[in-house]
Amino acid sequence: MNYDVFYEILDYNKLHDRLDKIVHNPNNKFKVEECDDLGESSCGFPLKHYKIGKGKKHIIYFAGCHGNEIIGVDFITTLMHNLALGKGLFKNFKEDEYTIDFIPILNPEGFYTTTYALKSILNSSCKDLEKYCHDYFLAYKEDDLNVKNINDLLKDICKELNYLDKSEKIINKFWHYFKNYDYLTKNNILNYFKLYNVDHDKLRMILDDLIIKYFPSMNIPILKKHQMMLNNVSLNVIPSIDKNHQKLIDKLANIYKENLFPLSTLANFYANGNGVNLNDNNPYYYDIFKNRLEEEKDIYAKGRENNILISVKSPIGMPNYDMTKPFVYEKENVALFNFLTNLKNNNEYYLLFNCHGTGGLLYARCINNEEFSQKNIELANIYLDKIKEVYQKSNEDTIYNIMPKGNVITGVGDVLREEYPYAFLLELSKMGGNPIGPYGDKKNHYLTMVSNMEALMSILK
Ligand SMILES: [Zn+2]
Structure with missing residues (x-):
């Protein structure tokens, strides 16, 4: 397959070098134009915008809404590079019919934070990038499994003790209670249940069997191995090379000032500098989250990240910069919406890809708009058939x-899909483990890139 696929973990310098080379490549078959910035982030980082083609039908690619999903930024720039050169299927690109708009990073603050931190970790502890990333991918999966097993163990206890109606509260509190532990013992669990009015003799009797069922070695890990692999960082990894960087450092210092989060989260930073998750930053999820906050004081993330508090400004991010204030869209989302509204008003909007990190999924269904849903699924199937074909060839x-289909609107991706036809949210890599898990298998990484590039040409056809 005749494509250039990079294999590197992007960072601030590498990304801007890559973009510069793409724009000025003398071998480009199709001109890459650097457009006016879409806007800027709250620290003042520009929201860059490039385009290839001069047609009326605009296809928009944006990535990096979640700063830690670095593969999205990698994919968009790889696509730009190959399309500009007319590689592979792109030799048939109809530049008079289409314009492809590239917004490589919607959330520069989250992306730069993640990649500066990663750079320092990879420089100091990684000799073999693919192996390091694969180990991370495995640690990530193991952490997920451990959390699931402990949750199932707790559910079994609640069931045996006729306490099932309280199990959700018991589980949530359990993780808060043992937040600073690495491993648990039988006695830890017995002690925890002293907080509840349960049959303690019975618990003592059944607990050994239950622990063996889920943890045959009797070792119950609470620690998060994937976070430990990213742990050797501090705010010092971000250089204060200009006033935007300095603002970012100040905002991060504010988020981390009470030591609520492991520093490893700097290398897996979803949010923007305001501690807002740009996909959750919509009025629908704001309402849902606000209701939860009225019921629960502290809210933690789920699964392998359930040691990270999300009811305050955090690396994972809230739906609003301040949950006690009325809802507002962050500057990054406002810039994106303005751009899309303009295209729509000029009848130039055609299709968009909102590129996220992992899952190997296409969000094509709408919650309320059945007409768009049908059209989206038709096109999505063509896209996915091409992906399958590329993988099968290898x-x-x-x-x-x-x-x-979901039940309620929770993400900005959903909001866009209700209003714009063909507004796909693409979860790129079949591998899990943002930010570096997708780089743990070079061949898979290559196929992720090539299959998603060819799938674009398939749907244009
Ligand atoms: Zn995402």
């Missing part, structure tokens, strides 16, 4: 799926 049986 003797891999990877299948990307269409996300099942």
